[in-house]
Amino acid sequence: MTLRIAIFGAGRIGCWIAGPLAAQGHDVTLIGREPTGREIAEHGLTVLDADEVIAATRNLRYDVGPESLASADLVLVTTKSGGLAAAAADITRLARDDTVLVTLQNGIGVAAAFAPLVPRQKVLGGIVGFNVVHAGGGRWSKSSKGMIHCEKHPLLRDFGWHLVEDLRPIEWGKLLLNLNNPINALSGQPLKQQLEQIGYRRILATAMDEALAVAKGAGVRPAKLGPTAPALLSAGLRAPDWLFNPVLLPRQKISDTARLSMSDDYDTGKPTEIAELNGKVVVLGRQFGIETPVNAALVKLIEAGGGNHFDARTMLRLVGL
Template identity: 35%
Template sequence: MTFTIGIFGAGAIGSYIGGYLAASGEDIIFLGRPRGAQSFAQYGLTLTHFSKPDIRVTPEMARYTDEVGELRACDVIFITVKSQDTAQAAAQLAPVIAPQTLIISLQNGVGNTDILAATLGGDRVFKAMIPNNVLALDAGRFHMGTEGEIAIEDTPSLAALIDRMKAANLDVEARPDMAAAQWTKLLMNLSNAGNTLAGLTIYEHLRSRDHRRVLALSIDETLAVLGAANIAPPRLGKVNPKILAPLLRLPDFIYHRLMPFIIKIDPQARSSMAQDLIAGKDKSEIDALNGAVIALGHDVGLATPVNDYITARIKAAFAAGESPKLSGAHMLAQIKALTRG
């Protein structure tokens, strides 16, 4: 017996996850833009991974639509749109989904399930997160360039789905602490903005100690806010939030030797935020990432000058339509001036 699984937002992450499930024989319905449907009809999907064999999905192996009503028959729907589009996705789904359909937010940020639950009902909405970076290439190709396990809420309602995902050769773990784990993912995602402002790949960005020091300042500030809010972000795979900032501040000759043992990063990988800017999108996920730190800081009465600065620069970059290609030294100097003032 197969599930019918919908992918609402068949971008890089949605195409990758849905593609693996389709290749394993699950009934998959991709919901995406008309140009995505055209690409799928012409090329299907080719899914590559830095350490796994390639996966090929032909157009006959899944359905691709731009009509949300086609998701009516789904048992499970993964929401993989960017956080700024969550409310719109919920509004589109509300009139068409069946009462028993389960909704899984596989998105960045910490507030998407609340937005979905407000419109669709909390009993059917579940948290999930993916730490991996997926790069959209040409001709229906998507490349996963970093390691990590998809984390999904540990609940009996999702046990069968998790088994099917594992059977499809996806790396998945069920976690009872998803709310806190999403903050660990957000800490990891804080690099997205710096990567975008630098105009570099993730690998190049993290090879620069000055850029790493900027990221460490953002992480330190976030951990202070989380501590004031009594939130303890847990270890996620090889990522221990307590050592992130000290690790990033290490001299290059030590950091470059240690990093391959902590996380594998493909040299061509770019953050999803950087990909959005390159693609000409006018909005980013910054409000759901660094902006979430700012909002929580306001709630607990802590200033967040580092994340304020980074958020403002990202918004300016998207308004201009290009990366300012800032050096780490430049960003450090501006942050120092702000925090000293």
């Protein structure tokens, strides 16, 4: 079945998702800002998995305004979390009652929080389990392993996504990985280079230990989204460099240039998703009476702004390790 799909948010994730769906024959419209639209108009849209092209098109529709929401069977909301309220206002004004919505943001319980803002439509939660880099020239590349996970619905059955009844374990599994976002941003380094240093990994391991304790308090067992089970992640991160770098790190298949999305936002002074990531761990930790000092310290460092970068030794001291 051919669907009319509007992708609300033409950032890294939205552009990457558009390629395979258009290649499957769906009528896809990207909704985003003018610079990205000009780039796609000039170069077309090419989507890669590492260095392998998996979809390419020069006929993708791109709109700056949200008018295409009115004809969409399916809307994939791929804005940052801070853009959800504005997206909801446009959807409420334009979308049909029978349009299905999918939220694809990082964080816990995003779909449940979004649903009251769009009460006429069905809202599904989704998680993108990989990172994407914008390589320029209309090219967006998957820079780490993973897949797209979403709550089950008949419209999605042929997308090649992982469809589940309960998204919560996957949300928590992705949250554990996303706890590295502020560390990567504060390091000022590409992701692979940052992870090669045990000092940064110690901070991430401790942040994960805090989050696992909070997940237990919430009654959720995080899903395994990578090559390592969640319960073993922190132990692996604490492995010495001589073991981690040649043996464990290559299993993640991270490109040399990959950076996490918070890095760009932090460096340019844009709002970050820290409240939905490490901040969520802190808030839920208070709810369950679980201390989360490292996550709290990372939140404060990001919220202080200024684009400051720290070496591993300095950051260890700043988070109290």
